[in-house]
Amino acid sequence: MELNGDYTFNAPRQVIWDALMDPDVLARILPGVERLEKVSDTEFTGVMNMRVGPVQGKFKGKVTLTDLQEPESFHMIVDGRGAAGFIKGEGDATLIEKDGKTILTYNGSGDVGGKIASVGQRLVETTGKSIVRQGLESLDRLTQAQLKPPEVEGEEVVIEEYVPPSEFEVAKGVVKDVFAEYIPEEQRPIVAAAGVALFIAVIVLLFELLGGSED
Secondary structure (H helix, E strand, O other), rough: EEEEEEEEEEEOOOHHHHOOOOHHHHHHHHEEEEEEEEEOOOOEEEEEEEOOOOOOEEEEEEEEOOOOEEOOOOEEEEEEEEEEEOOOOEEEEEEEEEEOOEEEEEEEEEEEEHHHHHHHHHHHHHHHHHHHHHHHHHHHHHHEEEEEEOOEOOEEEEEOOOOOOOHHHHHHHHHHHHHHHOOHHHHHHHHHHHHHHHHHHHHHHHHHHHHHHHH
16 A cells, blocks of 8 residues: 655644644544554554445554654654554655745555455555545644634634544545545546435435335
């Protein structure tokens, strides 16, 4: 499994670096994370729920950071295990500041095993990319909320609060990315229409069954 890409944050590099080193921040932005604790300056332990296709499981694992060059780069090693299998991987992240913004470039690779690997490498990879993308988007929104000056409404000072996405919103984002990966662009309107038609048919059938049970 390969995970490579980049993301541009609307925040200074030091702000993004500090956020990436804060377990409380990471626990809020990473989809599926139940708990994340800082064991030392370079080690985190935590629990994460992950769904890949029909397989869902809880993973307990450790994240180790090495080669820290604040606020420029670091190397990350991930090792997670659970009833659904295991996830092991490592990668590098580089932060470059440009015009008050921060460009994060990341590249890494990993292996999965057990039930979670049975769904196929392509689906695992697409799900992993979707989770990373949504996590980075959440981090961007969180830092924007933190940097935004408080607004004054009458005599009350209003501070914008960041609200992380719900599990449903995250799942919807993964489905959207899987749809884009597997369905050719020219076929997407047809597949979407078929999905809507199937949904309507199921609703109608349920109403008929419920109506029949009342009689």
